[in-house]
Amino acid sequence: MTAFADLRVYNTLTGRVEKFVPLYGKRVFMFVCGPTVYDYSHIGHGRVFTFFDTVARYLRWAGYSLFYLVNITDVDDKIINRAKEEGMHPLKLARKYESFYYEDMESLNVTSVNLYARASDYLPEIWDQIRVLLEKGHAYETETGVYFDITTFPDYGKLSKQKIEELRVHRIEPDPTKRNPGDFALWRKRPKDEFGWESPWGYGRPGWHIEDTAITIKHFGKQYDIHGGAIELAFPHHEAEIAQAESYTGVKPFVKYWIHIGLLTIKGEKMSKSLGNIIRIRDVVQEYGPEPVRLLLISSFYRSPMDFRWELLDQARSSYQRIKTAYDNLYDLEVNSEVGNAEVELLNKVKDLRDRFFRSLADNFNTPEALANLYELIRLTNAYVSEVGEISEQGKGILLSTFNEMLSVLGIRVERAVDSVMLKSLVQLLLEVRSQLRQRRMYELSDEIRGRLRDLGIELQDTPQGTKWRIIR
């Protein structure tokens, strides 16, 4: 496994593709901005978390010991407003959508996160950071809250390459008590009848940016390796995190590699409530199954914008079917005691493709190129299965484990759904009956069986090795 040695990643902070060298040897710390749990997750969330799940799987495959942390924003104006509408306590509403979020992630096979951290569990850390920032003169208190003074942090804008002076007129009327319009809230004082906490600076709620540094500094310390999120968060959210953390700890850089995902749009427009064009993860999963959705999300390069259309899911479903069929064909391949020349040749090519697959991932997580290598492997395997039709037990083991290795790093599941003994026996019975009908050339009846089974989602394929069947939905 040499492929991981030269992992290269694009770092927003430097604007370059860089060699990945973790801060603490083989231990890697990665944090990704998680959801604000006030509604169902949409496919834009799906893209981000599917991608970083793949990153996590790759890092672990490459031998790193990864601590992957995701925050859950459960304190937020949108949650409070939504809770008011539904007549529910804000935290209760947050827990509800948090659990839906986990369901969606599980359906997409996003299973690599070590810890989900809720903002509401980190009030002591938040207060400690605010206190220190005040002591160091980076923050100030007014009658509306505690704010970070961006003029005390000359690096503000270094991530998003923005100059403070050039930031245009703001969309929201700035709080008149702030020193600079760009200063952001660390603590927001709120009326007592609203949801909040009693703090050293009065009753209220934390600012959005401070929760992430509270969580990450608590778990990772003053510096860590990878911070991920959608590109839209780079400014001001991630910029604010840098300002807070580096001012608080005095250590730079807070994060070594910043990785940002391109936005997913619908018909060229950003998904938003007001446009009413939000597509939920659970809806696409319901209609297409989870694997085609995941396959679609990783089939374009993560930094490119991606425009979603339903037609693309149709294409992804066909592609997934190709992967699955190849896996099934290989699984069913007859075992032979001898190792032929064709097998030796095949296994050499497979080894080469495996190397290329992981090299593609090491090249800034080029998942489309990795998939191309996987498809090449599929084509080779299919050709072998149809031309040779048998393989040594050892060869089969190598092929299957190579498939499993690649698919598991990509997070694509191909488990055969058919586990019911009853179902298997019933289909087997029908196949035998149909086989006898075909021998007697009673094709009308045999085709009716095939057609009716297809309607039920079971597809038959007559091959020289007999009739095979698979579940197609």
Place this chain on the structure above:
RNA sequence: GCCGGGUUGGCCGAGUGGUUUAGGCAGCGGGCUGCAGACCCGUGGACGGGGGUUCGAAUCCCCCACCCGGCUCCA
């Protein structure tokens, strides 16, 4: 206005100077098949526009056009 990303065949999507402009979906021809499907083999078809550098440009430089995002809610 400033900053960032993008524009590759019918659709999607890799590719940063020449060996092949990958791969998937869809199409076409053939094989296999009772037929179909699956699979295999073959096949056509693209680098937003204009300049420039070079023996050679999708790739480097300049200009232009268009699309998307950020500029304190947003994954």
